Amino acid sequence: MKNGNHSPWGTIQHVDCGNRGLFSVSTAGHGGLAISLARAKKELSAKLFARAIIQGGYAWFEEDCDATLVFHEKPEWFKLVYKQEMLEVVSESAARLYQEYFGT
Numbered sequence: 001m002k003n004g005n006h007s008p009w010g011t012i013q014h015v016d017c018g019n020r021g022l023f024s025v026s027t028a029g030h031g032g033l034a035i036s037l038a039r040a041k042k043e044l045s046a047k048l049f050a051r052a053i054i055q056g057g058y059a060w061f062e063e064d065c066d067a068t069l070v071f072h073e074k075p076e077w078f079k080l081v082y083k084q085e086m087l088e089v090v091s092e093s094a095a096r097l098y099q100e101y102f103g104t
Contacts, residue, residue: 007034008053008060018080024063033067033081034058047101048073068094069101 005012009030016024021036040049040059051066052059061067071078072094095102 006056007032008055009062016081018077022077022080023058024081030063032063033061033070035061035070043074044070045073065097069098 005015007025007027009032010027012025012027014026014031018024021039023034025031025034035044035052035058037054037057037059040052044052044059048069049059051069052061054060061070068091072091075091
Protein backbone atom coordinates (compact mmCIF):
# COMPACT_ATOMS: atom_id res chain seq x y z
CA MET A 1 0.00 0.00 0.00
CA LYS A 2 1.43 3.38 -1.00
CA ASN A 3 0.50 6.87 -2.09
CA GLY A 4 -0.92 6.85 -5.60
CA ASN A 5 -2.73 3.53 -5.17
CA HIS A 6 -6.49 3.57 -5.50
CA SER A 7 -9.06 3.23 -2.76
CA PRO A 8 -12.86 3.11 -2.98
CA TRP A 9 -12.75 6.89 -2.35
CA GLY A 10 -10.14 7.82 -4.96
CA THR A 11 -6.38 8.09 -5.27
CA ILE A 12 -4.55 7.63 -1.98
CA GLN A 13 -2.66 10.72 -0.90
CA HIS A 14 -1.47 9.56 2.52
CA VAL A 15 -0.97 6.14 4.12
CA ASP A 16 -0.36 5.33 7.77
CA CYS A 17 0.91 1.79 8.09
CA GLY A 18 -0.47 0.02 11.07
CA ASN A 19 0.77 -3.50 11.42
CA ARG A 20 0.79 -6.53 9.12
CA GLY A 21 -1.88 -5.57 6.60
CA LEU A 22 -3.67 -2.75 8.42
CA PHE A 23 -3.56 0.73 6.89
CA SER A 24 -5.26 4.08 7.39
CA VAL A 25 -5.56 5.93 4.08
CA SER A 26 -6.56 9.44 3.06
CA THR A 27 -7.67 10.75 -0.32
CA ALA A 28 -8.44 14.29 -1.46
CA GLY A 29 -11.91 14.10 0.03
CA HIS A 30 -12.18 11.04 2.21
CA GLY A 31 -10.50 7.94 3.56
CA GLY A 32 -10.74 4.89 5.71
CA LEU A 33 -9.14 1.64 6.74
CA ALA A 34 -7.65 -0.93 4.42
CA ILE A 35 -7.19 -4.39 5.88
CA SER A 36 -5.60 -7.19 3.88
CA LEU A 37 -8.24 -9.73 2.89
CA ALA A 38 -6.37 -12.54 4.64
CA ARG A 39 -6.27 -10.62 7.93
CA ALA A 40 -9.85 -9.38 7.63
CA LYS A 41 -11.23 -12.86 6.94
CA LYS A 42 -9.22 -14.36 9.79
CA GLU A 43 -9.69 -11.73 12.48
CA LEU A 44 -13.00 -9.93 11.87
CA SER A 45 -16.44 -11.37 12.49
CA ALA A 46 -18.42 -12.54 9.46
CA LYS A 47 -21.00 -9.87 10.32
CA LEU A 48 -18.41 -7.11 10.07
CA PHE A 49 -16.59 -8.58 7.08
CA ALA A 50 -19.90 -8.52 5.19
CA ARG A 51 -19.93 -4.70 5.53
CA ALA A 52 -16.52 -4.29 3.85
CA ILE A 53 -15.91 -2.93 0.38
CA ILE A 54 -13.68 -5.55 -1.27
CA GLN A 55 -11.20 -4.03 -3.71
CA GLY A 56 -7.59 -4.66 -4.71
CA GLY A 57 -6.92 -7.40 -2.18
CA TYR A 58 -8.21 -5.36 0.78
CA ALA A 59 -11.33 -5.06 2.88
CA TRP A 60 -12.10 -1.33 3.07
CA PHE A 61 -14.03 0.43 5.82
CA GLU A 62 -15.04 4.09 5.48
CA GLU A 63 -13.42 6.30 8.14
CA ASP A 64 -16.51 8.05 9.50
CA CYS A 65 -18.80 5.06 9.81
CA ASP A 66 -17.81 1.42 9.28
CA ALA A 67 -14.27 1.90 10.61
CA THR A 68 -15.85 2.55 14.01
CA LEU A 69 -17.17 -1.02 13.93
CA VAL A 70 -13.70 -2.36 13.18
CA PHE A 71 -12.34 -0.59 16.25
CA HIS A 72 -15.28 -1.78 18.33
CA GLU A 73 -14.39 -5.38 17.48
CA LYS A 74 -10.64 -4.87 17.57
CA PRO A 75 -9.89 -1.97 19.95
CA GLU A 76 -6.23 -2.99 20.05
CA TRP A 77 -5.98 -2.05 16.35
CA PHE A 78 -6.97 1.53 17.10
CA LYS A 79 -3.64 2.45 18.65
CA LEU A 80 -1.88 1.15 15.55
CA VAL A 81 -3.33 3.94 13.40
CA TYR A 82 -4.75 6.62 15.72
CA LYS A 83 -4.19 8.27 19.09
CA GLN A 84 -5.51 6.05 21.88
CA GLU A 85 -7.56 8.79 23.56
CA MET A 86 -9.90 8.84 20.54
CA LEU A 87 -11.07 5.25 21.09
CA GLU A 88 -13.93 6.20 23.44
CA VAL A 89 -15.25 8.71 20.89
CA VAL A 90 -15.14 6.06 18.17
CA SER A 91 -16.93 3.50 20.37
CA GLU A 92 -19.71 5.97 21.16
CA SER A 93 -20.07 6.81 17.46
CA ALA A 94 -20.35 3.13 16.53
CA ALA A 95 -23.07 2.54 19.12
CA ARG A 96 -25.02 5.58 17.92
CA LEU A 97 -24.64 4.97 14.17
CA TYR A 98 -25.20 1.22 14.11
CA GLN A 99 -27.94 0.34 16.54
CA GLU A 100 -29.00 -2.55 14.26
CA TYR A 101 -25.47 -3.98 14.36
CA PHE A 102 -25.55 -4.05 18.16
CA GLY A 103 -29.09 -5.40 18.22
CA THR A 104 -30.63 -2.39 19.97
